[in-house]
Amino acid sequence: MTNFLSLSDVVNLDALIQSGIDAKANPFADQHLGKNKTIGLIFFNSSLRTRISTQKAAQNLGLNVITMNVGQDSWGLEMEDGVIMNSDKAEHVREAAAVIGRYCNIIGIRAFAELKDRAKDYQEQVMHQFAKYAGVPIVNLESATRHPLQSLADCITIEEVKRQTPTLPAKPKVVLTWLPHFKPLPQAVANSFCEWMNARAKSGDIEFVVTHPEGYELAPEFVGNARVIYNQDEAFEGADFIYGKNWSSYTHYGQVLTQDPSWAVTMNDIHLTNNGKFMHCLPVRRNLKVADEVLDSPHSLVIEQAANREWSAQAVLKEILKSN
Ligand code: CP
Numbered sequence: 001m002t003n004f005l006s007l008s009d010v011v012n013l014d015a016l017i018q019s020g021i022d023a024k025a026n027p028f029a030d031q032h033l034g035k036n037k038t039i040g041l042i043f044f045n046s047s048l049r050t051r052i053s054t055q056k057a058a059q060n061l062g063l064n065v066i067t068m069n070v071g072q073d074s075w076g077l078e079m080e081d082g083v084i085m086n087s088d089k090a091e092h093v094r095e096a097a098a099v100i101g102r103y104c105n106i107i108g109i110r111a112f113a114e115l116k117d118r119a120k121d122y123q124e125q126v127m128h129q130f131a132k133y134a135g136v137p138i139v140n141l142e143s144a145t146r147h148p149l150q151s152l153a154d155c156i157t158i159e160e161v162k163r164q165t166p167t168l169p170a171k172p173k174v175v176l177t178w179l180p181h182f183k184p185l186p187q188a189v190a191n192s193f194c195e196w197m198n199a200r201a202k203s204g205d206i207e208f209v210v211t212h213p214e215g216y217e218l219a220p221e222f223v224g225n226a227r228v229i230y231n232q233d234e235a236f237e238g239a240d241f242i243y244g245k246n247w248s249s250y251t252h253y254g255q256v257l258t259q260d261p262s263w264a265v266t267m268n269d270i271h272l273t274n275n276g277k278f279m280h281c282l283p284v285r286r287n288l289k290v291a292d293e294v295l296d297s298p299h300s301l302v303i304e305q306a307a308n309r310e311w312s313a314q315a316v317l318k319e320i321l322k323s324n
Contacts, residue, residue: 001319003138007195020156020311027060033321034063040104041067044111049309050141057313093129101134113144113186115254137320147189150281151196152312157305171207172240178212179289180259184248189281191222198224211235215257236272243279266291277301
């Protein structure tokens with residue numbers, strides 16, 4: 001693996017999931033791989049899980065870790081080529097990426113969608129500019145359109161529950177549901193979850209359904225062959241896993257079209273499922289998107305899911321260290 005920007009960088013998904021599960025069982029088995037090497041974690045946006053779990057995973061592999069918040073710890077970075085740099089951004093990504101690439105053997109980048117210009121966000125300019133100029137492998141710590149380390153942790157979590165629950169059907173039903181929120185949020189987590197679950201569905205591991213109000217259709221390249229059901233109750237019937245997430249509209253780009261509270265997940269929704277588990281990438285706004293009674297119940301997997309972020313990061317960094 002050279003870069004880890006999306007699912008397309010993964011050669012063998014089953015093996016990567018198993019590598020994460022193995023890392024969880026034996027975190028320090030590959031400490032030699034990162035010895036005398038350094039990873040730089042560059043954040044354009046806030047983070048709790050991604051920052052700490054990736055740092056921990058890197059340390060488990062023997063890597064030194066440097067973390068930087070762009071614009072607070074460093075100069076603001078200009079991404080556009082050929083512009084007169086007379087804005088508040090004092091440094092161009094061409095120099096910044098090249099310089100960080102001299103200090104670090106791997107660079108992780110978090111850069112969210114701005115939600116103003118769909119074409120620009122979906123071009124993934126920040127990831128591609130770093131990949132072009134850094135000269136070292138780039139890891140996506142959540143970009144404008146994807147959050148692949150989260151999706152890998154989600155795959156690990158579902159696989160673990162499958163192995164621990166013999167009563168689950170051979171192809172558990174996984175439902176991605178839109179949740180209400182007053183703020184426009186990016187589509188990255190939902191896009192990525194679709195991308196990775198479609199791959200799992202294609203290999204016969206799960207059945208995948210997406211549910212959301214009209215107007216919240218995700219980009220066709222991410223929805224793929226997933227079944228889209230606009231009635232949430234119908235989608236939840238017999239579900240083994242409910243994955244909740246809010247996203248702003250893709251078609252009316254970046255807009256909040258509804259905040260309908262009936263889309264929040266409560267215990268009444270869980271009762272429609274096959275004793276289903278609830279998943280969310282976190283952070284989650286309690287009682288706006290999902291009720292306390294769900295998050296505080298044995299149905300919730302959110303803490304285990306977040307814990308698995310360490311093992312998804314470790315599986316990816318191990319793969320990159322092995323091939324570079
Ligand atoms: N799920 C996730 O990426 O969490 P953070 O935004 O806190 O990193």
